Amino acid sequence: MTQHTTPPLSRLAGMTFVILHSAFVIPSCNLAPKFRKPEVALPTSFKTSGPWRTATPRDESSRGNWWGLFGDARLNALMQQAEKGSPTLELAMHRVTEAKALARADRAGLFPFVTLGGSALRNRGSGNMQFQFAGGRTRNTLGASLDFDYELDFWGKLRNQSRAGASRAEAEQADYHSALLGLQSELALNYFALRAQDAQIALLRRTAQVRRKTVELASMRFAQGDIAQIDVAQAETDLSATEAEAIGLEKRRAELEHAIALLLGTTPSQFNQPAHAISGAPPTVPASVPSDLLERRPDIAAAERQMAALNAEIGVAKAALFPSLRIGVTGGTQTSYAWKLADAQSRVWGLGPAAVDWPLLRGGGVRANIAATQARYDQVAAVYKNTVLSAMRDAEDALSGQAILQRQAVALEATAESARRALALSQKRYDAGLVAYYEVLDSQRTLLRAEQEATRIQGERHLACVLLIKALGGGW
Numbered sequence: 001m002t003q004h005t006t007p008p009l010s011r012l013a014g015m016t017f018v019i020l021h022s023a024f025v026i027p028s029c030n031l032a033p034k035f036r037k038p039e040v041a042l043p044t045s046f047k048t049s050g051p052w053r054t055a056t057p058r059d060e061s062s063r064g065n066w067w068g069l070f071g072d073a074r075l076n077a078l079m080q081q082a083e084k085g086s087p088t089l090e091l092a093m094h095r096v097t098e099a100k101a102l103a104r105a106d107r108a109g110l111f112p113f114v115t116l117g118g119s120a121l122r123n124r125g126s127g128n129m130q131f132q133f134a135g136g137r138t139r140n141t142l143g144a145s146l147d148f149d150y151e152l153d154f155w156g157k158l159r160n161q162s163r164a165g166a167s168r169a170e171a172e173q174a175d176y177h178s179a180l181l182g183l184q185s186e187l188a189l190n191y192f193a194l195r196a197q198d199a200q201i202a203l204l205r206r207t208a209q210v211r212r213k214t215v216e217l218a219s220m221r222f223a224q225g226d227i228a229q230i231d232v233a234q235a236e237t238d239l240s241a242t243e244a245e246a247i248g249l250e251k252r253r254a255e256l257e258h259a260i261a262l263l264l265g266t267t268p269s270q271f272n273q274p275a276h277a278i279s280g281a282p283p284t285v286p287a288s289v290p291s292d293l294l295e296r297r298p299d300i301a302a303a304e305r306q307m308a309a310l311n312a313e314i315g316v317a318k319a320a321l322f323p324s325l326r327i328g329v330t331g332g333t334q335t336s337y338a339w340k341l342a343d344a345q346s347r348v349w350g351l352g353p354a355a356v357d358w359p360l361l362r363g364g365g366v367r368a369n370i371a372a373t374q375a376r377y378d379q380v381a382a383v384y385k386n387t388v389l390s391a392m393r394d395a396e397d398a399l400s401g402q403a404i405l406q407r408q409a410v411a412l413e414a415t416a417e418s419a420r421r422a423l424a425l426s427q428k429r430y431d432a433g434l435v436a437y438y439e440v441l442d443s444q445r446t447l448l449r450a451e452q453e454a455t456r457i458q459g460e461r462h463l464a465c466v467l468l469i470k471a472l473g474g475g476w
Helices: 008-025 066-070 073-085 087-110 157-223 229-264 298-319 365-431 437-471
Strands: 113-124 138-152 324-335 347-351 355-357
Touching: 066 073, 066 157, 066 437, 073 087, 073 157, 073 229, 087 157, 157 229, 157 298, 157 437, 229 437, 298 365, 365 437
Parallel strands: none
Antiparallel strands: 113 138, 138 324, 324 347, 324 355
């Protein structure tokens, strides 16, 4: 009679299928709480007037090159260089890579572990042992095995570990976008501050040229006996003060240039930005700009994902209260002769071991870990609320700053125009001999201060526009 035997590997595959099928069919539960974002009392509109709308989460949307709104080719080139060379951005990128790898490692627990093993043993048994078969002989044992090991996820521990890892990877991705937005906005702020500094220096140098001509004219008139020497001294004093003020601004300009070099990932000696005075007005906020704050802010998205990760970890901690079950299936071949490794008689298989682990008494450690995990979740929930409220404040500050600076710019332009007319009248009165020269100098000083303030506000408006874009998550 011929005996038919099922090949062990086929049998092993069949049993593995049954085990996995049972693992998915057997009902399991999830001990993690249902995740809900904390309710934050947000206004339906910003305090600053405008047709805003309620925002919905849209952090994954592309922000685009928001700096293109300023139409500055130099800024565009610097942004490209910063994204390629910034060490801060490189660090954030490596953190994302690490978090994604850890998330894949956490997800691996959802699947069976398969191990391919091999062994070779040569040994001799004692010939003086009772009931020892073939004692005192030397033999070889060769083996090859394929082992399956799987943990049944009855309580959702493995699924929650996987969800926590995925949420943390998403949080790191959001942190990367925060770092990118922070880098871009800081570069834009330093760039426009540099250009505003160039505008101030250029204004003082133009004023110095005018006052230098005034000194020359005063010297000629003094030589002709038309004016007193005090007028010449006053003109020379104002010229020296203007030149000294222009030189003093160069220190701040050098510091801004060095700050930009750091953001680009280069040394100050390798970077030089030619003087280019700021001009024109910044982009205006469209009348229909939406309140994209909660849609685009990556820091809010990161805080929300951290909450989701800890919410899943609560389920992992609770699962430790219940028993865990691991099952294994092994199959392979074992023989003393290498040429019989593939022989049917050499095949072996086994079901097991099945291991059950139930922490009946841990001194309260399991419940303490649950409480600690819940406390960590509550902490992150508080951070989320604070992040949302801080974001609202940033947006309100930027919006009000935009509106106030625009009104101030209009008022300062009117002030500068009045100062120009006053200077022209003072010059005519002085030429006619009706007033002393100090009146002309006083008018010149008034005009210079008005023009300096107008230039400063022009720079502040560009900075406020960048801060608004940052507050809204990168554009509108």
